[in-house]
């Protein structure tokens with residue numbers, strides 16, 4: 001059986017021969033390339049590993065099908081591809097169709113009004129059985145695990161640009177989101193690429209990238225007063241094209257942003273490279289035979305990807321490239337904006353006249369000396385200005401960032417873009433985070449049978465060397481040890497909380513002062529407190545399953561994932577009522593006819609006493625009101641936090657983005 005794959009609403013035909021091909025992007029054709037000094041060459045085209053079953057249809061598309069420049073840009077043609085062709089037809093609409101009598105196929109590039117290729121027609125010429133075979137194949141793609149998958153009405157080519165994507169790289173929630181949302185969007189019928197760096201830090205984590213192979217495609221990026229060559233590695237997995245930008249700057253000990261000495265000094269360089277490379281990837285990497293092309297939607301995650309919309313507006317659109325693309329900035333954390341001295345603007349590979357988009361002036365109180373003019377370049381600000389739409393990861397946070405308290409200096413600008421600003425609450429990966437199948441926890445359980453949960457608690461107490469006491473309330477904290485997470489409030493509360501009959505476990509890494517404090521607290525309260533310093537995913541699952549309560553006193557929280565994981569694992573969240581925490585945790589109300597509603601407790605303001613009061617209410621409920629506690633557990637476990645709901649909302653935003661004209665400056 002010949003196999004066809006359906007990606008992004010187009011029929012994709014696996015190449016039957018591997019062949020070398022030279023692809024030159026539009027930039028090389030003398031337009032934007034000369035202006036900004038970027039050239040791109042694909043040296044070798046590789047076969048998508050998952051498609052290389054030897055049974056692919058052998059179809060060669062030539063310039064008469066696609067038009068000369070498109071042929072080269074899309075990476076078709078090449079000496080090795082073979083097919084027998086009878087003649088060309090004009091379909092009356094000016095499009096040329098290639099008829100393949102032997103296979104009974106008619107192929108034609110379908111274009112929209114502006115001339116962009118939006119897909120290909122594949123029509124059986126004389127044998128209806130082929131049409132049936134094709135629709136069977138399509139159905140199989142949909143029902144791959146026997147489950148009917150929700151499908152989108154309109155498909156898009158979507159390009160995520162991100163500094164991290166789990167399981168390849170992860171330091172926090174950004175990695176989780178960029179590791180799971182793309183898979184859900186792909187399963188709904190979109191064609192999805194994720195572009196992130198190929199980190200190699202000399203640890204076992206390097207193996208995460210073992211499945212990605214060198215595409216041979218290269219981009220020469222002019223920035224930082226030189227030409228930088230980046231490579232592209234690729235792995236096709238779970239319906240997603242994972243593309244990894246390769247450069248020596250990503251090969252060093254530490255995490256994606258820094259090492260034991262702090263943040264890397266060249267992060268502006270490292271993420272400038274990522275952005276330039278991500279803009280080239282859809283033009284030059286023929287994945288499974290097709291590039292993503294110009295009609296792509298870029299999902300620009302946080303400041304690391306923030307130059308992408310600026311590059312689209314300043315470097316590509318003025319030269320007719322990416323005129324049909326759109327960019328959507330997704331803000332996971334406004335506190336980090338990629339701000340550097342104004343003098344570094346010249347490093348970014350942008351035309352001088354675009355300085356205003358990124359230019360930013362620190363308020364007077366934040367300046368360091370009397371002659372400091374406060375002038376800076378702010379990459380996230382550039383993205384806020386130039387992106388076509390803006391998203392945050394919860395509705396509450398979408399409002400907070402327009403206020404003085406939550407706007408980190410960008411509140412006025414964000415308010416001015418309110419008409420294109422929305423909040424979509426993150427979902428969770430319910431395969432990775434499922435207490436009835438989780439490979440990291442010792443006993444499985446579900447809302448129907450909770451018996452495994454107490455066994456997880458006992459196992460955790462043993463693992464941590466705490467007294468094994470199934471009846472003692474066990475409180476957990478998991479997260480980056482950062483000002484954002486309210487660790488200082490926990491610090492203040494611990495001496496008082498340790499007077500109560502409770503156990504407390506903290507897992508986290510980050511600020512070394514907090515790490516040191518966790519070690520000290522463990523030795524001071526050795527029978528009650530454990531501080532696990534480090535980043536450890538299996539332990540994070542075991543804490544989520546084994547604790548009774550998860551504490552999140554975040555100062556601000558754009559969405560927060562741990563409270564969602566906690567609810568799914570029957571662990572009751574006690575959280576500061578801010579951002580996504582307030583949106584997702586409903587405070588327990590026992591006074592309802594059916595015995596109570598709510599999934600946890602929120603407290604406000606963020607202060608030691610308020611936090612302790614909420615914790616103690618939770619502990620009293622745990623001890624004295626067993627049926628209320630069981631109700632809290634069950635309601636939390638039954639909540640729908642899957643990505644499907646969020647994915648549908650993202651699709652709505654894609655539609656709005658494509659209806660409106662793109663930002664042109």
Ligand SMILES: Nc1ncnc2c1ncn2[C@@H]1O[C@H](COP(=O)(O)OP(=O)(O)O[C@H]2O[C@H](CO)[C@@H](O)[C@H](O)[C@H]2O)[C@@H](O)[C@H]1O
Pocket residue numbers: 171172173174176177332333393426478479480507508509534535536537540557558559560561562580
């Ligand atoms: N030491 C450790 N060991 C193992 N795992 C650890 C860990 N420390 C943290 N994690 C994991 O990292 C993730 C953290 O996610 P969060 O959403 O809580 O926070 P983060 O602030 O990183 O993300 C930002 O982006 C996300 C995604 O949009 C928003 O939800 C959030 O509000 C915003 O601040 C969770 O999966 C957690 O288990």
